[in-house]
Amino acid sequence: MSGPLLSVIVPVHGVESCLRQCLESVLREAGPAVEVVAVDDASPDGCPAVLDRYAARDPRVRVVRLASNVGLGRARNAGLAAARGEFVWFVDGDDWLPAGSVPAVLAALRDPGAPDVLLLDHIRVHEPDGRVRLDPNSRLLRGVTGAFTLAERPGILAAQHAAWNKVVRRSTLLASGIRFRPGFYEDGPFSHALLIAAPSIGVLDRVCYHYRQRAQGAITGTVSDRHFEAFEQYEQLMVTLDGLGEAAAPYRGEVLRLVVDHLLVIAGNPGRVPPARRGEFFHRIAEFRRRHLPPGGYPAPAGVAGVKHRIVARDAFRAYATLRHAYRLLGLLPRARRTPVTHVPIPAAPIPAQRSAPPARLNR
Structure with missing residues (x-):
């Protein structure tokens, strides 16, 4: 393989206070198998200077500069166009990865049976007090081993519909033609279509992403x-x-x-x-x-x-x-009573699905 195994695409706009934490969380354990494609979406703050400093001292970091602000979706598309990795991971510039995430992802991608889409778990971290919450649909990732098709596990469609909880084989994404659209709520359409189009899906059942909930x-x-x-x-x-x-x-x-x-x-x-x-x-x-x-x-x-x-x-x-x-x-x-707590236990055992009588169908 001539290029990196993984391209981490980081769209950047107005996140100067968070950007260093994001970049360090990717680079500190990445090694040479990872490149960071940082997309400066005409950020109006000090983000461009931060990116320049990282790119000057670390050859794994490349900066794509956009002439005007195009928004999160199209900035991701620009990063995808510049990426060279076999796989891509969209990581937002105000979020970060917990320790051990990148090595765990790389190990899964090096497996001969690596899927086209690798689903990851995440937690929501609330500002300003650092409270955390596990997503209710994280239970769908429990006890899943090996690559599978959506037909084999159709319930996985209900997993968190985000771009950042999926590591995607770049050739699969490019061939599908699926891209992000401009505007609010760009993740849902991308996620649903990607899971349907993917030849194979897999799960890495560990929290690999901290999703910042800004006040x-x-x-x-x-x-x-x-x-x-x-x-x-x-x-x-x-x-x-x-x-x-x-x-x-x-x-x-x-x-x-x-x-x-x-x-x-x-x-x-x-x-x-x-x-x-x-x-x-x-x-x-x-x-x-x-x-x-x-x-x-x-x-x-x-x-x-x-x-x-x-x-x-x-x-x-x-x-x-x-x-x-x-x-x-x-x-x-x-x-x-459901106030979020500062520690979320990640169950090791599979959580069985609740079964009941076949549901009624809404066909009106």
């Missing part, structure tokens, strides 16, 4: 009309699935369920959609669901989530608003 500045905590961009992202996902043809057909129902789940999270978060436009956002969810519902519908989620899906199927915003208000009132005490 200010994150799009998930900013009230803005730009949250409507989620619909544009997911419309493009459906176009991508059309392009994948029969390979995507078995997963259209599950993908739609996951998309509706995500759109409902956006709608229900008081820090995202402006209150005056929440009804409009809800009606857009219902319209999106109606247009993309496959024949036979999809399995109804259990509990409150299933109720919400049925309300969306009826496009009943008043019922949704009433349920949302009641759920928040009743949920105050449980939320207080």
Whole structure:
């Protein structure tokens, strides 16, 4: 192999306070098998100077400079175009990797049976107090060994839909034509399409990524009309699935369920959609669901989530608003009990999936 085994692509914009921690966490244990492709997305702070210093003293670091700010998705695309590694890993400039992550990933990639997409576990680290939380869907990564196809484990589609928890064979990604789109919520369409297109998938069941939850500045905590961009992202996902043809057909129902789940999270978060436009956002969810519902519908989620899906199927915003208000009132005490803790135990044993009677299907 003439190039590096792994290209770590780091988009950089306005993250000067975090950037050194990010770069050091990648480089300190990487060795010569890793290159860092840092994409300066016209950062307005001291990030360009930081990148220049790292590139001057470490030949593993290359800097791609963009003439204007293009956003996270297109900055990742620029890094992918410059990458030389057999595999690529998208690591955001304000996040970091815990000790041991890079050697563990490299060991998995050197295995003769290395998959096209390697899924990694992560934790969310909240500022400013450092509280951490394990993602609920991390249970899907437990007890999984060897490479598999999505047909063998379709439930893996529900794993955290992010770019940074996946190490991808570069040739597979380039051949798929899947890229990031500009705008908010670029990770979901990328993740779902990638898992469907990947010839093989694997799991590295260890926390390899620290996802920083910033108190200010994150799009998930900013009230803005730009949250409507989620619909544009997911419309493009459906176009991508059309392009994948029969390979995507078995997963259209599950993908739609996951998309509706995500759109409902956006709608229900008081820090995202402006209150005056929440009804409009809800009606857009219902319209999106109606247009993309496959024949036979999809399995109804259990509990409150299933109720919400049925309300969306009826496009009943008043019922949704009433349920949302009641759920928040009743949920105050449980939320207080679920305060994140500063240590998250990672279970070593597999967590068995909950089984019940076959779910009803939402096909209206």
